[in-house]
Structure formats: C-alpha cells, structure tokens
Amino acid sequence: MSTPDMLSSEADLLYSEAEDDLRAAVRSLLADRCPPSAVLAEAERRRPYDPALWRSLAVEMGTAGLLVPDKLGGQGATAREAAVVLEELGRSVAPVPYLTSGVLAVSALLGCDTDEEQVARLLGALAEGRAVGALALPLSTAPGGAPPATVTAGADGALSGRIGGVAGAVGADVLLVPAEGPDGYGLYAVDIDAPGITGGGGGVTGGVTVEPLTSLDLTRPLAALHFAQAPARRLAGPDRARAAVGRALMAGAGLLASEQLGLAEWCLAETVRHTKERHQFGRPIGSFQALKHRMARLWLGLVSARAAARHAADALAADSLEVPIAVAVAQSYCARVAVHAAEECVQLHGGIGMTWEHPAHLYLKRAKSDEIALGTPGRHREALAGLVDLPAPVG
Amino acid sequence: MSTDTEQVTADGLRDRVRQLVAEHPVATTARLDFLRARFDAGLAWVHYPVGLGGLGAPRSLQSVVDAELGAAGAPDNDPRRIGIGLGMAAPTILGFGTDEQRTRLLRPLWTGEEVWCQLFSEPGAGSDLAALGTRAARDGDTWVIDGQKVWTSSAHLARWAILIARTDPDLPKHRGISYFICDMTDPGVEVRPLRQITGEAEFNEVFLTGVRIPDSRRLGEVGEGWKVAQTTLMNERVAIGGGRVPREGGMIGRIATVWRERPELRTHDLHQRLLGLWVEAEAARLAGERLRQQLAMGQPGPEGSAMKLAFARLNQEISGLEVELLGEEGLLYDDWTLRRPELVDFTGREAGYRYLRAKGNSIEGGTSEVLLNIVAERVLGLPSEPRTDKDLPWKDLPR
Numbered sequence: 048m049s050t051p052d053m054l055s056s057e058a059d060l061l062y063s064e065a066e067d068d069l070r071a072a073v074r075s076l077l078a079d080r081c082p083p084s085a086v087l088a089e090a091e092r093r094r095p096y097d098p099a100l101w102r103s104l105a106v107e108m109g110t111a112g113l114l115v116p117d118k119l120g121g122q123g124a125t126a127r128e129a130a131v132v133l134e135e136l137g138r139s140v141a142p143v144p145y146l147t148s149g150v151l152a153v154s155a156l157l158g159c160d161t162d163e164e165q166v167a168r169l170l171g172a173l174a175e176g177r178a179v180g181a182l183a184l185p186l187s188t189a190p191g192g193a194p195p196a197t198v199t200a201g202a203d204g205a206l207s208g209r210i211g212g213v214a215g216a217v218g219a220d221v222l223l224v225p226a227e228g229p230d231g232y233g234l235y236a237v238d239i240d241a242p243g244i245t246g247g248g249g250g251v252t253g254g255v256t257v258e259p260l261t262s263l264d265l266t267r268p269l270a271a272l273h274f275a276q277a278p279a280r281r282l283a284g285p286d287r288a289r290a291a292v293g294r295a296l297m298a299g300a301g302l303l304a305s306e307q308l309g310l311a312e313w314c315l316a317e318t319v320r321h322t323k324e325r326h327q328f329g330r331p332i333g334s335f336q337a338l339k340h341r342m343a344r345l346w347l348g349l350v351s352a353r354a355a356a357r358h359a360a361d362a363l364a365a366d367s368l369e370v371p372i373a374v375a376v377a378q379s380y381c382a383r384v385a386v387h388a389a390e391e392c393v394q395l396h397g398g399i400g401m402t403w404e405h406p407a408h409l410y411l412k413r414a415k416s417d418e419i420a421l422g423t424p425g426r427h428r429e430a431l432a433g434l435v436d437l438p439a440p441v442g
Numbered sequence: 443m444s445t446d447t448e449q450v451t452a453d454g455l456r457d458r459v460r461q462l463v464a465e466h467p468v469a470t471t472a473r474l475d476f477l478r479a480r481f482d483a484g485l486a487w488v489h490y491p492v493g494l495g496g497l498g499a500p501r502s503l504q505s506v507v508d509a510e511l512g513a514a515g516a517p518d519n520d521p522r523r524i525g526i527g528l529g530m531a532a533p534t535i536l537g538f539g540t541d542e543q544r545t546r547l548l549r550p551l552w553t554g555e556e557v558w559c560q561l562f563s564e565p566g567a568g569s570d571l572a573a574l575g576t577r578a579a580r581d582g583d584t585w586v587i588d589g590q591k592v593w594t595s596s597a598h599l600a601r602w603a604i605l606i607a608r609t610d611p612d613l614p615k616h617r618g619i620s621y622f623i624c625d626m627t628d629p630g631v632e633v634r635p636l637r638q639i640t641g642e643a644e645f646n647e648v649f650l651t652g653v654r655i656p657d658s659r660r661l662g663e664v665g666e667g668w669k670v671a672q673t674t675l676m677n678e679r680v681a682i683g684g685g686r687v688p689r690e691g692g693m694i695g696r697i698a699t700v701w702r703e704r705p706e707l708r709t710h711d712l713h714q715r716l717l718g719l720w721v722e723a724e725a726a727r728l729a730g731e732r733l734r735q736q737l738a739m740g741q742p743g744p745e746g747s748a749m750k751l752a753f754a755r756l757n758q759e760i761s762g763l764e765v766e767l768l769g770e771e772g773l774l775y776d777d778w779t780l781r782r783p784e785l786v787d788f789t790g791r792e793a794g795y796r797y798l799r800a801k802g803n804s805i806e807g808g809t810s811e812v813l814l815n816i817v818a819e820r821v822l823g824l825p826s827e828p829r830t831d832k833d834l835p836w837k838d839l840p841r
C-alpha cells in the first residue's frame with residue numbers, strides 16, 4: 048500500500064505578486080516600527096503587546112481579517128496570505144497577537160455557525176481589529192482533534208476551571224473557551240471587559256482571572272486562566288465545537304511553520320552579516336570554512352523549510368485532503384530549522400550572542416517556544432506514522 | 443533561432459504529438475526511428491531551437507509533451523543511460539558549438555545512438571579541477587592530446603567525450619585550458635575499468651596518448667575552456683530539477699515499502715529515525731518541486747545546488763537505515779561480480795548496493811564540501827578561501 052499523493056502535486060509553492068506586495072508592506076511597517084531594539088524595550092515594558100503597532104498592522108493594513116470572508120467584515124484572503132504575514136512577523140519577532148487572534152481565534156470562530164449573529168459579530172470585531180481574541184488552550188496543544196476540556200460550564204452558562212500556558216490571553220478582549228457543558232463539549236466566549244474581571248493577580252469570584260506567567264519567550268507572553276463562575280456565551284455546541292477547535296489548531300500549526308521560516312531567515316541573514324564584518328586572525332571569521340559550511344547548511348534547511356511551509360499554507364488555503372500531512376511535515380521540519388538557526392546565530396556571534404542587549408536571544412526564545420507550540424516535532428512525526436501508513440511496532 | 447516562439451502553446455504541442463504519433467504509429471515503428479522522428483518534429487527538448495530537436499518553446503512545456511507521449515505508450519530515450527550527454531554535453535554544445543557541431547552531434551546524442559562521457563577529472567585534479575595537467579599541443583589544424591583522466595563514468599560505452607586539457611602551461615591555471623570534443627574510437631584512447639566499492643566498474647581510467655583532435659572539434663576559444671566547463675558543471679547540478687517526483691518517489695519509497703511489508707523488523711528506535719528521514723525526504727521533494735515551479739515561471743534560483751546536497755545526504759542516510767532495518771539480511775550482499783553497468787540507478791538493486799552506491803553521491807559532480815563552499819560564497823556572499831595559487835603560472839604550482 049502506498050500513501051496518497053492527492054493534491055500535493057498540484058500545490059502552488061511560489062509566492063504570487065499580490066503576496067509579494069503584502070510582504071513588502073508588512074516588512075516596511077515592521078522595519079520602521081519594530082526594529083530589534085524596540086522589541087526588547089517592549090518586552091521589558093511588560094505590556095502584552097504594542098497597541099500602536101498592532102493597530103497599524105491589524106486595522107490599517109487589514110491583516111487581522113485576512114482569513115475572514117468579505118461579507119463577515121474581513122479581507123477574504125486565505126492561509127497563503129496569512130502565511131506571508133507570519134513570515135514577516137517571525138523575521139522581526141514582533142510582539143503582536145496575530146497568530147493568537149488573527150489565526151487561532153479567527154479560525155475557531157470560522158468553524159462555528161457564522162450565520163449566528165453573535166458569531167458573526169465577534170468575527171467582524173476580530174477581523175476589523177476592534178477586538179483581540181484568544182483561544183483558551185495551552186499553547187503547547189497539538190492538533191489532531193480537540194483536547195478534553197479542563198473547564199466546565201454550568202446550566203447558567205457560567206464557566207469554572209483552570210487553563211494554563213495560554214498565549215495571547217493577556218491583553219485580549221475576548222477569550223474563546225472550550226468547556227464541558229451540561230449537554231456536552233462547547234465553545235464559549237468570555238468578555239474580558241465584563242464586570243468582575245481582573246487582568247492582574249487578584250482572585251475575584253464571578254469572573255476570570257488572567258494571571259500572567261513568566262514565559263521563556265519574551266515576545267509572546269503566556270497566562271494562566273482561572274474561571275470562577277465566569278459569565279459566558281455559548282458559540283457552538285457539541286455538533287460543531289470540537290471541529291472548530293480542531294480546525295483552529297490545525298491552521299495555527301500549519302501557519303506557525305511560516306513564522307518559523309521567517310525567524311530562521313533573520314537568524315541566518317544576521318549571522319552572515321556579522322561573520323563578514325567580524326575579524327579574527329586577520330581575516331573575516333566568515334571566511335573560515337568551518338563557519339561557512341555551517342551557514343551553508345542553514346541555508347539548505349531554509350530551502351526545504353520554505354517549500355514545506357508553502358505547501359502547508361497552500362493546502363490550508365485550498366482546504367485540501369492533504370492538510371493533516373502537509374501540516375505535520377511543515378511543523379516537524381520547520382520547528383527544527385528555526386531552533387537550529389537561532390542556536391547557530393548565538394554560537395557564531397560569540398560573546399555578544401550571549402548578551403541581553405543583542406537580539407539573538409529574542410529569536411532563540413521564540414524559536415524554542417515555537418518548537419513546543421501547537422505540537423512538538425516529535426508529536427507531529429508520530430501523527431504522520433498514522434497518516435502515511437508507517438506504523439509503530441506493536442508492543 | 444526559432445521563428446514561431448510565441449505560437450507554441452500546450453495545446454499546440456498536443457497537436458504536434460498527435461501528428462507525430464499518427465505518422466509514426468508507436469506499435470509499428472522501430473524505437474530508434476520513432477526517437478529520430480520525435481527529434482525532427484521538435485519534440486525532443488522543446489526549449490532547444492528549431493532544427494535541433496526543439497521549438498524554441500518555454501522549458502516548462504516539456505512536461506506536456508512527455509505526458510502525452512507517455513500516455514501514448516511511446517518509447518523514451520532512456521535518459522538514465524545517457525545522462526552525461528543530455529545533462530552536460532548537450533547544453534555545452536548548444537551554448538558554444540558551431541552550427542556544424544550542433545547539427546552533427548545533438549541528434550544522435552538525444553536519441554542515445556551515441557553515448558557521451560566526461561573526461562574532466564585527473565589523478566592530480568579533482569576538486570581543484572583547474573589544476574589539470576593533460577596536455578593539448580597544437581600541430582597545424584590538429585591538437586595532440588597526452589595525459590590521464592580518471593573516474594570517467596561510461597567511458598567504456600562512449601562514442602564521444604567532452605574533454606578539457608591544458609593548452610598553455612605558462613598561464614595561471616584557469617586561463618590555459620581549452621575544451622574539446624574527443625572521439626573515443628581514436629587509437630590513442632585507452633579505457634581501463636576501475637572497480638568500485640559496489641563491486642562493479644561503472645567508471646574507468648582513460649589514458650590519452652597522442653590522440654589527434656581536429657581544431658574543428660574545439661568548443662569555445664583557445665584558452666577559454668574553463669569558462670566553457672562552467673556551463674557543463676552548472677548543468678550537471680541543475681539536471682535534477684526535471685520532472686515532478688511523487689511522494690515517496692526516491693530512496694525513501696524503498697524503505698517505506700519494506701517497513702509496511704515486514705512488521706517483524708520494526709523497532710521503536712528505527713521507527714523514530716524512519717519518521718525523521720521521511721519528513722526530511724518529503725521536505726526535500728517539496729523543495730525540488732518548488733524549484734521546478736520556479737524554473738517553469740522563468741525564475742531560476744540558487745536552490746539547484748541545494749538539491750544535490752540534500753539528496754546526497756538523504757540517499758546515504760536512508761539506505762544506511764534500510765540495511766540496518768533488514769538486520770540479518772543486511773549482512774548479505776546481492777552480488778560482487780565485476781560488472782560493467784549500462785546505466786546508473788541509485789535506487790536499483792538491493793539495499794546493500796544502494797548503501798554503497800549512495801556514497802558516491804557526495805563525491806561525483808563536485809563533493810558536498812566543495813558545494814557547501816559554493817553555496818557559502820555565491821549564495822550567501824561569504825568571503826572566499828585564501829587562494830595562493832590563483833595567479834601563479836600553472837607550471838610553477840606546488841605539486
């Protein structure tokens with residue numbers, strides 16, 4: 048038995064002109080407003096994200112609604128365009144809630160019944176950047192269905208329970224919470240500006256507490272969510288909620304590969320730049336073959352990573368049967384390329400690479416966190432075992 | 443060159459294929475006659491000029507022709523047997539040959555009637571090919587060649603060779619080289635088999651003693667051979683990006699099949715490693731597909747050199763894992779008989795052969811170390827190695 052090739056051979060792995068234009072616009076915004084020094088300053092300010100930068104990116108450029116159809120207030124684009132935005136965000140480790148709101152929360156909502164007024168309204172608000180959403184699941188959650196809920200919903204719709212390690216929750220206006228209700232699994236919306244809510248450490252009853260955690264990645268802060276009879280609206284019931292959450296995780300994992308690609312590209316470019324300039328032993332260190340070969344190998348990894356990430360984005364855009372395979376390949380490959388590039392970047396910079404001041408650590412921390420986010424490479428490889436019929440030994 | 447470049451469309455090509463097959467029915471036409479007719483119809487390599495097997499069409503349209511002919515059950519020119527001719531000699535002849543050379547040589551090259559080999563490497567000049575010492579001395583309208591070449595694949599089958607030799611030892615190494623077409627039937631050419639680690643003798647040593655090559659069989663100007671050779675070597679590395687490869691199309695397909703059919707061989711450790719290599723092979727396949735799409739859109743990138751490096755490593759690791767997976771059977775080898783293979787098939791024979799043959803993938807056509815240097819310098823723009831020999835006359839180089 049052989050594995051299906053299906054639509055993969057038809058996949059368009061290049062960038063269209065419109066995608067190149069989008070990239071150029073996002074890149075110039077980030078170059079201007081989000082250089083590495085600004086990223087570090089922003090992280091030290093301990094704000095969840097830079098609201099002015101987010102406004103420009105999400106509202107003025109309209110990227111928040113790329114995945115949302117026009118009639119629901121979005122741009123009617125696809126995962127291919129969202130992937131290009133994520134490449135650029137990865138390249139600058141920008142502290143903005145694009146992945147968490149524009150991809151994960153939006154995709155979860157798109158899996159609900161968008162004919163329902165409350166779903167459509169919420170989608171419109173996220174698409175137009177009027178509100179920031181977050182899917183209330185640990186960032187480490189791997190795709191492949193919806194994980195069991197750790198929150199319960201009472202008959203009155205109020206939520207109770209705890210969810211740890213959620214990205215994009217600090218600073219979000221609305222949380223999309225998978226919870227086990229009286230008639231089964233559902234997806235619920237909790238507004239953060241509702242009465243009885245705090246964003247800080249205090250425990251308040253009748254609401255949700257968003258407790259910021261000290262996260263490895265300074266540019267994508269995590270939080271633990273404590274729900275204590277938090278008032279909530281149900282967006283989807285047992286018939287749709289699981290699929291909606293599964294779909295969001297799949298889209299998130301597939302598009303995360305593009306963020307990892309952009310991140311790795313920056314690490315290589317910066318390392319090449321540095322090793323051409325830095326002299327030791329009377330030569331640029333970039334003329335030593337041991338280093339040249341390491342950088343050439345990083346470039347090789349990038350060539351395949353770009354193809355794998357494009358393949359995943361294209362499959363997601365086409366909603367093809369290839370999606371689970373394409374996403375698992377892209378995630379397991381690109382995650383490793385990004386971590387490797389960031390680690391080499393630190394090493395080939397020598398002492399300066401170990402400093403807080405140099406941006407290399409921001410990339411290393413993002414890359415290492417991204418490796419765990421939405422399923423580790425190992426989890427994705429194990430998923431492939433089933434998807435492409437390479438079963439594990441029995442026993 | 444071609445006059446009707448713009449008119450060639452996919453539909454136009456399909457019409458031409460239909461016409462070719464109508465005039466030369468596959469079932470009743472001898473293989474060689476069909477291939478010659480295909481060449482004359484401009485359907486051999488559509489991006490070549492009219493009259494030389496092509497139509498001056500975009501290269502991307504070749505896949506249309508190949509698919510149509512494949513569906514019609516037409517014979518092909520067995521590209522694995524004539525890879526050096528198709529991949530290296532042809533583009534060089536097209537780029538630098540005279541009209542006479544192109545007309546005489548390209549048709550039998552493409553049909554496979556005349557096999558080509560590459561007389562480049564020497565015992566003293568491998569990675570540092572420009573240091574080669576085979577002499578070409580002028581004698582009126584003729585060049586007299588003396589020297590030794592080595593690792594020459596297919597020399598025992600070849601009618602012609604592309605040859606580089608030193609025409610001026612007083613110049614620095616890159617400048618005193620000229621490029622020739624050598625007739626392998628010349629009495630001064632002696633081919634001796636060289637046995638490889640696989641047991642077979644795919645390559646040879648070639649002794650050139652007083653071989654006489656008319657000046658009309660020189661490619662490019664005297665002393666410009668290095669430049670001409672660059673065309674050959676570039677094409678050697680690009681030749682991969684040809685057709686669309688299905689998932690599990692390469693070496694990984696062999697081990698995946700064994701894995702599916704032989705559950706008793708499975709262990710957890712092998713499973714982890716297999717999945718890791720499967721992902722890498724799939725990512726490399728997608729990169730090859732992306733390169734193909736770039737070429738079809740007329741945006742060739744430097745990614746070509748990446749593909750050879752990636753496949754060399756993957757072929758080696760995957761075939762090594764397969765031998766290990768086979769365990770007890772991995773201790774056996776199919777056949778050590780000294781054979782003279784007609785074609786090279788990296789994924790052919792048994793796992794042990796594949797494992798040994800794949801070792802050559804990181805040596806032939808430029809070693810992986812040298813390719814990494816090229817990527818570092820030409821793609822990433824990193825500084826080159828110190829080169830102490832660049833401006834010295836060739837004859838004064840330390841040996």
Ligand SMILES: Cc1cc2nc3c(=O)[nH]c(=O)nc-3n(C[C@H](O)[C@H](O)[C@H](O)COP(=O)(O)OP(=O)(O)OC[C@H]3O[C@@H](n4cnc5c(N)ncnc54)[C@H](O)[C@@H]3O)c2cc1C
Binds near residue numbers: 563594
């Ligand atoms: C199966 C096979 C088929 C072949 N077919 C042909 C053919 O048909 N025609 C033909 O002309 N040639 C052919 N070759 C020859 C091939 O191109 C050469 O073997 C190759 O270029 C390496 O040269 P070498 O063998 O002299 O090794 P060397 O150049 O001596 O290399 C030895 C080692 O040193 C390393 N090295 C050398 N220079 C550098 C450097 N600057 N930086 C870092 N490392 C370096 C190499 O990577 C290698 O690991 C074939 C080889 C093989 C294995």
